[in-house]
Amino acid sequence: MDFKDFLAAFSIQGINNIFFKTIMIVSAVSYFFYALVISKQVKTMDKTLQDKYNWVVLLITSLQVTVSLILLILAIFLI
Amino acid sequence: MENNNKKSSVFYSYCLNPQIDFETHGEGEKIILLLRSHPFTQIGWILNSIFFFILLFISNFFIQSFFNLGQIFIINLFFIIFILSYVWFNILSWYFNVGIITNKRVVDIDLHAVIYKEISDAQLGKIEDITVKSGGYLQSLFDYGSIFIQTAGAAVNIEFNNVPHPTDAVQIINQLISKKHGF
Numbered sequence: 001m002d003f004k005d006f007l008a009a010f011s012i013q014g015i016n017n018i019f020f021k022t023i024m025i026v027s028a029v030s031y032f033f034y035a036l037v038i039s040k041q042v043k044t045m046d047k048t049l050q051d052k053y054n055w056v057v058l059l060i061t062s063l064q065v066t067v068s069l070i071l072l073i074l075a076i077f078l079i
Numbered sequence: 080m081e082n083n084n085k086k087s088s089v090f091y092s093y094c095l096n097p098q099i100d101f102e103t104h105g106e107g108e109k110i111i112l113l114l115r116s117h118p119f120t121q122i123g124w125i126l127n128s129i130f131f132f133i134l135l136f137i138s139n140f141f142i143q144s145f146f147n148l149g150q151i152f153i154i155n156l157f158f159i160i161f162i163l164s165y166v167w168f169n170i171l172s173w174y175f176n177v178g179i180i181t182n183k184r185v186v187d188i189d190l191h192a193v194i195y196k197e198i199s200d201a202q203l204g205k206i207e208d209i210t211v212k213s214g215g216y217l218q219s220l221f222d223y224g225s226i227f228i229q230t231a232g233a234a235v236n237i238e239f240n241n242v243p244h245p246t247d248a249v250q251i252i253n254q255l256i257s258k259k260h261g262f
Contacts, residue, residue: 020146020150024153024157027157028157031160031161031164034164035164037194038167038168038171038193041190041193041194041196042171044196045171045175045190045196047102048101048102048175048188048196048198049099049100049101049102049175049177049188050099050100050101051097051098051099052098052099053091053174057171057174060167061167064164064167067160068160071156071157071160074153074156075153
């Protein structure tokens with residue numbers, strides 16, 4: 001990064017981008033922890049109530065955790 | 080039961096002789112009925128979700144001047160995932176909030192806000208009073224209501240809120256209590 005890029009980072013557009021990225025990372029991290037808590041709780045409830053559709057619930061919950069992880073990676077590296 | 084003509088119905092919220100098991104299931108205990116809230120009572124969050132999707136769609140016209148195309152895509156992605164999570168949260172709350180009637184007791188499994196789990200049960204022999212509350216246009220139209228089961232002494236009282244065919248469910252409980260007392 002040369003001095004010109006350094007100054008550009010502090011332009012209105014640069015501040016806007018940093019602000020946007022920060023918000024996205026904080027949201028993605030919060031959502032990731034939320035998905036983990038839901039996943040843990042669903043596993044507990046799966047033991048509490050065993051039903052024939054529980055596999056669907058567990059599958060969707062695993063998908064939610066995967067999506068939250070993808071969001072986190074997207075927020076950190078791609079935005 | 081034998082003379083109860085309602086089969087498993089109403090989108091899996093009233094199941095006679097369901098193929099389920101639960102944590103505190105005792106030996107020789109037969110599950111007679113499984114109850115969940117009537118699907119119609121879930122209409123509130125379904126409408127909310129549709130409203131949020133419409134709001135997101137409309138907001139896209141206003142945020143164009145503040146963000147670039149990539150950022151708009153990411154914002155949309157985040158909000159769509161959050162709305163779908165809201166939908167999933169409510170489905171889980173509905174799915175895991177059940178009332179179970181067995182040949183020995185009545186069990187109420189609650190999952191408050193998907194974080195707090197509460198299981199309460201009452202032996203059939205300890206049930207003193209059962210009240211059904213069903214009123215209003217919608218409850219009469221869709222045949223759903225709440226069942227309040229009062230038990231003897233300091234034992235916990237049980238509530239099944241907004242369940243389908245509440246009078247049939249109470250009839251089943253009464254038959255089981257009668258059998259228990261040998262009437």
